[in-house]
Structures are given as C-alpha cells and as structure tokens.
Amino acid sequence: MKLKALAAILAGATTAILAAPAGAADNFVTLGTGGITGVYYPVGGAICRLVNQGRKDHGLRCTVESTGGSVFNINAIASGDLDVGVAQSDTQYYALQGQDKFAGKPVKELRALFALHAEPFTVVARKDANVKNWDDLKGKRVNIGDPGSGTRSVTEMVMKETGMTAASFKLATDLKPAEMAGALCDNKIDAFTYVVGHPNASIKEAATTCASNLVNITGPGVDKLMKANSFYPAATIPGKMYTGSDADTKTFGPRATIVTSSKLSDKAAYAIVKAVFDNLNDFKKLHPALENLQPAEMLTGNTVPYHPGAVKYFKEKGLMK
Secondary structure, eight states, rough: OOOSSSEEEEETEEEEEOOTTTTTTEEEEEEEEOTTTSSSSHHHHHHHHHHHTTTHHOOOOEEEOOOHHHHHHHHHHHHHHHHEEEEEEEHHHHHHTOOOOGGTTTEEETEEEEEEEEEEEEEEGGGGGGOOOOOGTTTTTEEOTTTEEEHHHHHHHHHTTTTGGHHHHHEEEEEHHHHHHHHHHTOOOOOOEEEESSSSSHHHHHHHHHHEEOOOSSSSHHHHHHHHHHOOOEEEEOTSSSSOOSSSSSEEEEEEEEEETTTSHHHHHHHHHHHHHHTHHHHHHHHHHTTOOOOOOOGGGOOOBHHHHHHHHHHHSSSSS
16 A cells, blocks of 8 residues: 555644655555545544554554545545545445546446445525525535535536536635635635535534525435435435524435545455444544444445455444345
8 A cells, every 4th residue: 555745644643744655564554535624534533543543453554634535535546645535425436437527437446444424415605695595506606616526526416407507607616625614704705515514614614704504405406416316315404503504404415435445455444444333432422423323324325345354344243244
C-alpha cells in the first residue's frame, strides 16, 4: 500500500505531516475522507483512532487525509494513493459500473468494508432568497459542490432530471464545504447544496450566523431519480435540528460507506472492520451522525463486492452467511 505525503491526523495524536515512499510497509493504511467541516473527516478520524488502539495486536497504523470527497477517494484508491476511503453508496456503484464521473473507466477492484450513516441531499438557502423548493433555485446564485465530491455528482444528477444546467442559475459556484456558510452569510451566494450526514457544522454555522433555511427537495424529477436508483431512498431531516427550520425537511439521499481496493490485504481489512464493530458503542459516541447505527444496517447500501477480510469478520459474528 502506498502512503504519500499528506496532511493527516494520527488517531489519538495531533495533526501531523507524514510521508513514505511508494510500496510502504503493509502496516500503514491511509484513509481518505472529505472536507474538514463535514462528517467524513471526523468519522475517518474516529475509525483510525479505534484501529490504532489495537495496533499492538495487529500492527496496523491508520492515518487520515482530508480530501475532495467520494469521487476523489475512489480515484485515489484506484491509483494507489489511498488505501481506504469514505464514499457515497451511489458513487461506489458508478465507479464499479464505469458510469457518470467514471464513464469508460470502471474501478473493478473497488471493494466494500461497511456502511455508515444516511446522507440526505440538502439545500440551504438564505431566507431573503425566498427559495421554497428546487425549482426556485433558477436564476439564483448557487454553490453546486466542490468538483470531485459526491455533492457535485448528485447535484448534477438532480439538475439533469429536472431539466436544469449551470446556465439555469445566475451564478454556479464550486466552493469547498468550509467556504459555503461564509459565502451564504456574506450574500455572495443564495444557496448551497450538500450531501452530508446530520447534524453538520457548516449548516449549523449558516443557520446561526444568518437567516437561512433548509429546502424540501421533492417533485416528479426527484421521484424519477429515486425510482431508477435504489441507492437513493427518501430521507427526512428532522425539524428543529437547525435554527430557522422548524418543520421536517423532505428529500432523498445515499449512505456513506467505507470502501477499499481488492489489493488491500485481508489482514488489514479484517483489522479495520473488527476495530469498528468490536467497539461500536464507542464509535457511535464520536459523532452525532453515528449515534443510531446498528450492525445489521451497516451491511446495507453497498453496491460493490465486500472485501474478503470484511466477509471473514461478518461471518465470524453471524452478520453474514
């Protein structure tokens, strides 16, 4: 497995810069996540902390890298620059099939370890923009997601199904998650899209810093998208989770999943899965988006084959036949 120069947080330690040559020892694993204000980054840190706690038993060292998100992580796993990554369930499907952002370049070696929380497709808008539904975004200034992120991919799919293009907006930006709330509250954009677990720091920032609200994402185009893609079930963001959004918000979305390559050793895959599932109660306390996870649910949502190391653990625990 390769460990490139990266900005990483070592579980149980402070942020550090680590580097190793290509072909680094098999006891090093790099886990790609997402932006530092999203859920992927702290979840990745939680996974690595649990893995590193058992290092004396399995010899594995796990480090975390902040990345552009799902599409970036899978491409980096395919190239060997990452060993493990967080990815949306829809993105892993497209990667395996060679569709969407992976058109003509299927990632056949992609493998699943386990699934995490639901990730509703979320639209946050300034209240003075008067955005009540998806169609109201026409003619507005909208951040459609960081290139290479799962948010960008899903946003473009919704645009396609609803007959919209970037030209449908007054301005289409591609800010990173850490920049979105600031841009919204500085009146540089009217709304932003985000595929993310809840509660989320960026959305909380937007809700408390300036008058904003969540937007229902429903209608014929969205219904068609969900019907054609089983990995996009309906989702609800509970009311009162964020200031300014008292009612439940209706939308849809994929699940966050942990993926790797068939090239990852069975030993490493087994150790990662075991670290999380054997310490699930502790894992669930590390981020609010994880608090309702159940073992059986964590084996749903994956659309690529499971890694043999994960299968070994699940069979030992009776979670898989």
